[in-house]
Amino acid sequence: MAAGRTAPGRLAPLAEEDTLSLGERAYRRLRESIVQGRLPAGRKISERSIAGELGISAQPVREALRRLEQDGMVVTLPRRGTVVAEMGPAQLGELGRIRAALEGVACALAAERMDAESLAAIAAVLKRMKSGTDAADHDTIDEANEEFHALIHRATGNLFLIRSLASLRAYDNLGRHRAVGSTPRDLPKALVEHRGIVAALKKRDPALAEARMRHHILRSLVTNGVLPAPERKPRRP
Amino acid sequence: MAAGRTAPGRLAPLAEEDTLSLGERAYRRLRESIVQGRLPAGRKISERSIAGELGISAQPVREALRRLEQDGMVVTLPRRGTVVAEMGPAQLGELGRIRAALEGVACALAAERMDAESLAAIAAVLKRMKSGTDAADHDTIDEANEEFHALIHRATGNLFLIRSLASLRAYDNLGRHRAVGSTPRDLPKALVEHRGIVAALKKRDPALAEARMRHHILRSLVTNGVLPAPERKPRRP
């Protein structure tokens, strides 16, 4: 990590060279720290202490905390303090189901309006996924996967969707980071699912694209242990 | 409106008696003003001028604007200004589809965990809807409708879902306010749909509840003119 030699749970001062506002940078830093588990649930966050660690004033930190609160990542009790929100497995599962639905809608919108350039790009990503899967190279798979979904999100052109999904994918990362050790993934299954999604996008079939994407997300959540395995449909017991 | 005699587009000062933070109150005020169309799209919003109108400092206003920006209701260009976001009919339609999906997930979650008390409450709301529909009383219908969905949202116990849907329903209101005059509504159809949703909730059938809720939202968006009528499925043209 770029954090370097910092005490666990502490943040390195912000670099000066950046062009973003301090509030924005503080928001991203805090968000990243929470997602990566460096700021665990229940940890107290005070505006002043964070400001001190980041080497900035308390005001931008306060803005960042308000935004994180709207994301649901922290909760603040007036005049008492702000703490990182608790995220039980049940709530993580709910967020996963929400994300599945939103990714589905995004995929449907993308199927309607994705241009040829983006389609070519996503086909290229698919190839990288294939080679990465063959080599069992998790880094390139993760990277390609990230780009895969990002391309679809961007194709929707819908800011609300993009933001919401970014927030939800952050929780997904949290779920992964929580499970120490190997995170199980059914790579070949994911590959064929991705191919099916791209095929639906190329056919410009919104309903099919949505169904496939949603199923893909839900299945991956199940194999990751975030969601329980769905019960088999009983044919009248 | 409680706004009273204020110049169009201007905001009345905040009351003192409230217990909420100034930032929170400013957020709600601005949000309400945007939703009701009092602050039309493209209108410039400066921290200082709003602060002056509300009789508070610029800092809480700034927080409110950052939160509204995360909601997608305003966009701010650094060092240049903040304006109310443009919302074309296309984007409004997209948000409607997103909302339909999220309301569906919320309804599924509610079907799994709604307690008897809430089920009784929602049954009562249904009765009010029935009488309101018979009397063609739009006010009580709107009120009951609001409560209907709020009960379902609350039953999920998911803050992210509740917040997102609140934001999306705000846009829905904006769509209504935009269409001056009579907003078409198929009241009897809505009533039977609501009944079907409640039936699914009582049966604790998440999939059915989700499908019915989603269809209900999508249909209402179509009759409101937010979404185009879906094309009939061609059986191979």
Added chain:
DNA sequence: GGCTGCCAACTGCTATGGCAGTTGTCCATG
């Protein structure tokens, strides 16, 4: 007349200081 350059009036952004409410600690009291 049309163009350039400057200046004033904005804008968002951040730091500082201080207020009011909360919490924890330590001492005096029963």
Added chain:
DNA sequence: CATGGACAACTGCCATAGCAGTTGGCAGCC
């Protein structure tokens, strides 16, 4: 030893002031 109360050290919250970048207009020049 246990209990209650005051004080200090927090907390979030807000107002003020000032910085730096942007914009609009007006004078001066070509």
